[in-house]
Amino acid sequence: DVQLLESGGGLVQPGGSLRLSCGASRFTLGGHAMSWVRQAPGKGLDWVSTINTSGRSSYYADSVKGRFTLSRDISKNTLYLQMNSLRAEDTAVYYCAARTLVTSWAFDIWGQGTVVTVSS
């Protein structure tokens, strides 16, 4: 089965940085749009960022623009989310998601998530 596996979550102080990784098994990141979606404790889903199929463009929610950077390393088949200037409201489970269907803005493959806690 295709699998996405997130890592890099943890506890970080406000203002700190963290880099999340999303590795893929039996799936090639290149050629697919990849995204991060987060879910704060007890809350709903919240789109964070997407990198397009070519990898040349990344898009961000207003709430993270200027603080988060999405990138991918095709050679390592890994997606990264660099998170800087973290705030308490960034506390959430962060899911890596892929679009393999011929469509836009629909995520048909998801990882199990990695927990980010921003607290002093």
Add this chain to the structure above:
Amino acid sequence: QSALTQPPSASGSPGQSLTISCTGSSGDVGTYNYVSWYQQHPGKAPKLMIYEVTKRPSGVPDRFSGSKSGNTASLTVSGLQAEDEADYYCSSSAGSNNLVFGGGTSVTVL
């Protein structure tokens, strides 16, 4: 971008049909046919159930169907089953490379 509006909860008996609404605006649901629905069981990752308003990914039962009228999209679950008890989220393209989710609906099978 504002979240799409969903009822917080919905319920139905086994075998019944249940419809969940997702209300947006002319800036998202009303303009774009990139409306998706996700099912999420407690402690699990979301699962795509519907995309492009009405399309079902392979493996999703045809009991699940989607529709849209104006600024409101809907997910209908026919022949409700116990395993359908979960949280459901809608999402829509909001233009300018933005995506917005609904607040989620908790479905209870009575």
